[in-house]
Amino acid sequence: MKEEEKKKTLTTNQGSPVDNDQASITTQNPTMTLLSDTHMIEKLAHFDRERIPERVVHAKGSGAFGYFEVTNDVTKYTCADFLSQVGKKTEMLARFSTVGGEKGSADTARDPRGFALKFYTEQGNYDMVGNNTPVFFIRDGIKFPDFIHTQKRNPISNLPDPDAFWDFLSLTPESIHQVTILFSDRGTPDGFRHMHGFSSHTFMWYNANGEHVWIKWHFKTAQGVKNFTNEQATELAGTDPNYATRDLYESIEKGDYPAWNAYIQIMTPKEANNYKFDPFDITKVWYQGDYPLIPVGRFVLNRNPENHFNEIEQAAFSPGNFVPGIAASPDKMLQVRLFSYPDTHRHRLGANFDQLPVNAPKCPMHNYQRDSYMNTRNDAPAPNYYPNSFEGPSPDAKFAPPALDVQGLAARHEYPLGDIDFVQTGELYGRVLSDYDKTNLINNLVGHMKNAQQRIQLRQAALFYKAHPEYGTRIAQGLGLSVDRVKQLAEMSQEDRVKATAQ
Numbered sequence: 001m002k003e004e005e006k007k008k009t010l011t012t013n014q015g016s017p018v019d020n021d022q023a024s025i026t027t028q029n030p031t032m033t034l035l036s037d038t039h040m041i042e043k044l045a046h047f048d049r050e051r052i053p054e055r056v057v058h059a060k061g062s063g064a065f066g067y068f069e070v071t072n073d074v075t076k077y078t079c080a081d082f083l084s085q086v087g088k089k090t091e092m093l094a095r096f097s098t099v100g101g102e103k104g105s106a107d108t109a110r111d112p113r114g115f116a117l118k119f120y121t122e123q124g125n126y127d128m129v130g131n132n133t134p135v136f137f138i139r140d141g142i143k144f145p146d147f148i149h150t151q152k153r154n155p156i157s158n159l160p161d162p163d164a165f166w167d168f169l170s171l172t173p174e175s176i177h178q179v180t181i182l183f184s185d186r187g188t189p190d191g192f193r194h195m196h197g198f199s200s201h202t203f204m205w206y207n208a209n210g211e212h213v214w215i216k217w218h219f220k221t222a223q224g225v226k227n228f229t230n231e232q233a234t235e236l237a238g239t240d241p242n243y244a245t246r247d248l249y250e251s252i253e254k255g256d257y258p259a260w261n262a263y264i265q266i267m268t269p270k271e272a273n274n275y276k277f278d279p280f281d282i283t284k285v286w287y288q289g290d291y292p293l294i295p296v297g298r299f300v301l302n303r304n305p306e307n308h309f310n311e312i313e314q315a316a317f318s319p320g321n322f323v324p325g326i327a328a329s330p331d332k333m334l335q336v337r338l339f340s341y342p343d344t345h346r347h348r349l350g351a352n353f354d355q356l357p358v359n360a361p362k363c364p365m366h367n368y369q370r371d372s373y374m375n376t377r378n379d380a381p382a383p384n385y386y387p388n389s390f391e392g393p394s395p396d397a398k399f400a401p402p403a404l405d406v407q408g409l410a411a412r413h414e415y416p417l418g419d420i421d422f423v424q425t426g427e428l429y430g431r432v433l434s435d436y437d438k439t440n441l442i443n444n445l446v447g448h449m450k451n452a453q454q455r456i457q458l459r460q461a462a463l464f465y466k467a468h469p470e471y472g473t474r475i476a477q478g479l480g481l482s483v484d485r486v487k488q489l490a491e492m493s494q495e496d497r498v499k500a501t502a503q
Helices: 038-048 141-151 162-170 173-182 230-239 243-253 269-274 308-313 332-349 419-432 435-449 454-467 469-479 483-490 494-500
Strands: 061-070 089-098 113-121 124-131 203-206 212-221 259-267 294-303
Touching: 061 113, 061 243, 061 308, 089 294, 141 162, 141 332, 162 173, 162 435, 162 454, 173 419, 173 454, 212 269, 230 435, 243 294, 419 454, 419 469, 435 454, 435 469, 454 469, 454 483, 454 494, 469 483, 483 494
Parallel strands: none
Antiparallel strands: 061 089, 061 294, 089 113, 113 124, 203 212, 212 259, 259 294
């Protein structure tokens, strides 16, 4: 091939060759730019629109493609096709992210990490949208906008607001389990490759006979868990704020493919009715001594995106993207996410976000949704309504998940706070964390809480004391608070504690 044939000619978006990309069309003297320069107008107009709204949460992230492979037979529990045979492989996408920070924030900031997986199965896309922690801050989705507002910038000062941060958490005691994990070194993982992933939520699995169980996903990193201390994470935020993004990309580029082993915990419906905690409460874990991990498979990431915007920034995950064999549970937080995730994608990417290549299923797709912005489907000459007598697609009752018996009044049922909400946090502090981990946890908390008002410090320290006396005592001492006052507050009801620290 001749050299001139190899050379690519710059064109407009319509394919028309461009003669000059360095000088706009103007008058000669004085120079006035002319509206007739359609190439310049197209170039600038596209530039003005090349940024889409960033995600409200999980804005900073990176991802890669790979495959999921089944290693153990779980057909007794689910009829999901991609889990139907040992050795079966399914193409997939993973996206990892921080949660509260903006798109330009540091990868090493103290924050939970998003852990989102998209499986391109033969029966449609299945998404597992979780975090690197097995629990969450709140258990009712109606609180989520308020929670996130407190983690973002103050609307007046445009600065992080420690008063808002700790005020909300101290007024929402169910958050204490996740707060403890967040301020341990697990809140600053060493990149994305060295952290576990969890569904956190409970989901339904059902088999070919319509029998169902409740499950939780666990994804264990094959690279081993590594975390940064607060000092290491802070230093990297200044010297290499894209550390995790770079680490994931470069490891795959050099052929060091990261992998995770997939497990589930299984609970029967009968067991769920009698468990010591509400199994659908996302602020709690299921004890592995009661429900051990059952191996399912593994996934490997072996291909970086060719275009980060197209394949990662526009990737749209939803915990409501199920396939036959998997369904939702009565988890109150999950129920709200089923609506909120696809709704935010419609706002960010448009009504046809699911037609973008990264989001489109690999299997055939048929429905009666039509038109709107950026529609690329060609359904002609099929009808656009149902029912019809022109052989259009029809529902099939055999794919219905098992029915759940729902009883009682439809009302705003509040979840009462009880001593049980502090048990697992106390066990985490007293039995799981090493002395080294405890010291880092205390130092991290004190370093952050010291910027909040004293009355808020007292209220939050009392919650730590309620979980474990040593925990609350060390926080109080680190903040220079009266331990006796903190103990006194810990012995109060939450209502009285709030009144006693109102001003």
